[in-house]
Amino acid sequence: xxxxxxxxxxxxxxxxxxxxxAYLHEYEGxxxxxxxxxxxxxxxxxxxxPCAPGKIVALWNxxxxxxxxxxxxxxxxxxxxxxxxxxxxxxxxxxxRPGSYAGKIVYEGELGIVIGQRCRDVDVxxxxxxxxxxTLVNDVTAADLLTENPHFPQxxxxxGFDTFCCIGPAIVSGFxxxxxxxxTMLDGVERQNYPLADMVFSPAEQVSLISQDLTLExxxxxxxxxxxxxxxxxxxxxxxxxxDGIGTLTNxxxxxxxDGAPAxxxxxxxxxxxxx
Amino acid sequence: xxxxxxxxxxxxxxxxxxxxxAYLHEYEGxxxxxxxxxxxxxxxxxxxxPCAPGKIVALWNxxxxxxxxxxxxxxxxxxxxxxxxxxxxxxxxxxxRPGSYAGKIVYEGELGIVIGQRCRDVDVxxxxxxxxxxTLVNDVTAADLLTENPHFPQxxxxxGFDTFCCIGPAIVSGFxxxxxxxxTMLDGVERQNYPLADMVFSPAEQVSLISQDLTLExxxxxxxxxxxxxxxxxxxxxxxxxxDGIGTLTNxxxxxxxDGAPAxxxxxxxxxxxxx
Numbered sequence: 153x154x155x156x157x158x159x160x161x162x163x164x165x166x167x168x169x170x171x172x173x174a175y176l177h178e179y180e181g182x183x184x185x186x187x188x189x190x191x192x193x194x195x196x197x198x199x200x201x202p203c204a205p206g207k208i209v210a211l212w213n214x215x216x217x218x219x220x221x222x223x224x225x226x227x228x229x230x231x232x233x234x235x236x237x238x239x240x241x242x243x244x245x246x247x248x249r250p251g252s253y254a255g256k257i258v259y260e261g262e263l264g265i266v267i268g269q270r271c272r273d274v275d276v277x278x279x280x281x282x283x284x285x286x287t288l289v290n291d292v293t294a295a296d297l298l299t300e301n302p303h304f305p306q307x308x309x310x311x312g313f314d315t316f317c318c319i320g321p322a323i324v325s326g327f328x329x330x331x332x333x334x335x336t337m338l339d340g341v342e343r344q345n346y347p348l349a350d351m352v353f354s355p356a357e358q359v360s361l362i363s364q365d366l367t368l369e370x371x372x373x374x375x376x377x378x379x380x381x382x383x384x385x386x387x388x389x390x391x392x393x394x395x396d397g398i399g400t401l402t403n404x405x406x407x408x409x410x411d412g413a414p415a416x417x418x419x420x421x422x423x424x425x426x427x428x
Numbered sequence: 429x430x431x432x433x434x435x436x437x438x439x440x441x442x443x444x445x446x447x448x449x450a451y452l453h454e455y456e457g458x459x460x461x462x463x464x465x466x467x468x469x470x471x472x473x474x475x476x477x478p479c480a481p482g483k484i485v486a487l488w489n490x491x492x493x494x495x496x497x498x499x500x501x502x503x504x505x506x507x508x509x510x511x512x513x514x515x516x517x518x519x520x521x522x523x524x525r526p527g528s529y530a531g532k533i534v535y536e537g538e539l540g541i542v543i544g545q546r547c548r549d550v551d552v553x554x555x556x557x558x559x560x561x562x563t564l565v566n567d568v569t570a571a572d573l574l575t576e577n578p579h580f581p582q583x584x585x586x587x588g589f590d591t592f593c594c595i596g597p598a599i600v601s602g603f604x605x606x607x608x609x610x611x612t613m614l615d616g617v618e619r620q621n622y623p624l625a626d627m628v629f630s631p632a633e634q635v636s637l638i639s640q641d642l643t644l645e646x647x648x649x650x651x652x653x654x655x656x657x658x659x660x661x662x663x664x665x666x667x668x669x670x671x672d673g674i675g676t677l678t679n680x681x682x683x684x685x686x687d688g689a690p691a692x693x694x695x696x697x698x699x700x701x702x703x704x
Contacts, residue, residue: 206482206512206513207483207510207512207513212580213579213580224579225579227577227579227580228577229576229577231577231579231580231582231585232582232584232585233509233510233583233584234483234509234510234512234584234588235510236482236483236510236642236643237482237483238642238643238645239642250640250641251549251640252549252640252641272590273527273528300505301503301505301507303489303500303501303507304488304489304503304507304581305580305581306507306508307509307583307584308508308509308510308583308584309508309641309642312510312641312642313641313642314548314642314643364526364527364528365526365528365585365588365589366512366514366515366585366588366589366590367512367514367590369514
């Protein structure tokens with residue numbers, strides 16, 4: 153198992169690499185990471201989301217426990233929506249309530265798959281090889297919007313706001329997800345604690361089946377869906393999601409930026425449109 | 429009005445610029461396009477989609493005519509889904525049937541808004557300024573998937589396949605959309621002919637309202653939704669979408685690539701994940 157993180161350095165540049173003790177061994181690339189030779193002290197670095205996905209594929213109803221609670225059959229193909237790149241923040245960054253939305257905001261603790269190689273129509277064995285590693289995701293949702301319009305469930309809108317995709321703190325390659333549990337704490341009180349083995353589609357099955365639908369690119373993240381225990385977050389509350397072996401992802405909900413200034417999270421994510 | 433296009437040159441590089449007669453005046457950037465001084469003959473250039481959006485925001489039910497036909501009220505806020513970057517192709521490139529899907533594939537002729545400046549929480553006046561120009565979109569849809577699962581309408585999956593977002597042939601800045609009609613021809617037979625003035629949310633209203641939900645980046649495209657006349661495409665059929673003043677976007681549906689090779693469209697789109 154290796155632990156990979158991404159940081160902003162004191163000069164404003166973004167560095168990615170393998171963490172060993174108190175140091176970052178810098179690498180370039182996800183598909184075939186190449187060491188640059190640089191070794192940096194973590195003290196001088198500010199954590200960012202561990203990758204800058206071009207898109208986030210977020211699954212719904214991918215745990216037997218949740219399907220049973222919802223009273224719905226488990227799906228025969230992954231059910232997903234897309235969250236945009238600008239929704240991504242890292243651990244320690246604030247989730248911002250949208251200025252235009254006063255309703256319920258909920259946390260959803262999830263395992264995240266980070267893609268290492270471009271995938272299109274890959275089988276399960278190829279999919280396994282294309283997974284760079286695993287991370288944690290808080291798939292934040294403006295829950296009231298899902299049903300606001302009775303004719304069109306607004307999944308992308310409810311889950312696509314800036315800062316509504318918390319990812320981190322690290323990507324762990326070689327992680328054995330089968331024996332792990334995901335625990336979500338809200339202000340120190342346990343709200344979710346479920347075994348990843350209860351997943352309907354395993355990570356490699358998700359990558360294989362989703363790659364029939366769209367091309368997955370290095371750095372893309374699949375949020376594997378949540379299980380029971382989802383709940384609402386009030387302003388000032390802190391959500392911490394932990395999987396032993398990956399770490400803890402911690403974010404606090406704050407009021408929005410009424411002045412309409414670009415979110416700091418987006419400025420820092422390194423995600424840029426490839427305009428022309 | 430200026431006409432902007434994007435091409436692959438004979439050496440494989442991608443060039444963007446303003447078209448004048450038989451020549452391309454090369455520019456860099458969308459937010460503040462700067463001429464490079466290069467002037468290239470269009471003869472040596474292969475057209476690409478005129479921009480490489482990081483994401484495509486695709487609206488549903490944004491024409492009074494379609495709402496009346498569907499028997500549904502017009503929405504009070506744009507209803508949208510996201511199409512991924514890898515779904516984009518340009519005029520003349522083939523729409524590929526997914527290897528895993530044998531059902532109905534439909535065309536949807538739409539006006540496309542190309543964003544020129546980052547937008548977050550902008551008002552209608554700011555939104556107007558942030559629009560770089562207008563293009564055409566064929567928002568291709570694997571229609572049977574929308575209702576395949578009774579518990580979750582699969583908008584992103586049905587509309588997110590590689591090659592399912594045809595954009596082009598050009599972006600026209602300063603285009604007066606209010607008096608224009610959109611015409612869709614299927615193998616030379618007119619199937620859609622609707623006035624853009626029938627839109628529920630005008631382009632500037634769409635940009636303003638959607639910018640309350642997510643950050644729009646330069647090069648992003650908003651597909652404004654279609655109106656009546658949507659229909660299915662059979663293998664070998666050609667869809668041509670025209671707005672006078674913008675041009676004609678032409679694409680033919682072909683069988684998929686059963687070998688799982690990366691789609692040529694994606695290789696050529698210039699859209700790359702910003703992985704780390």
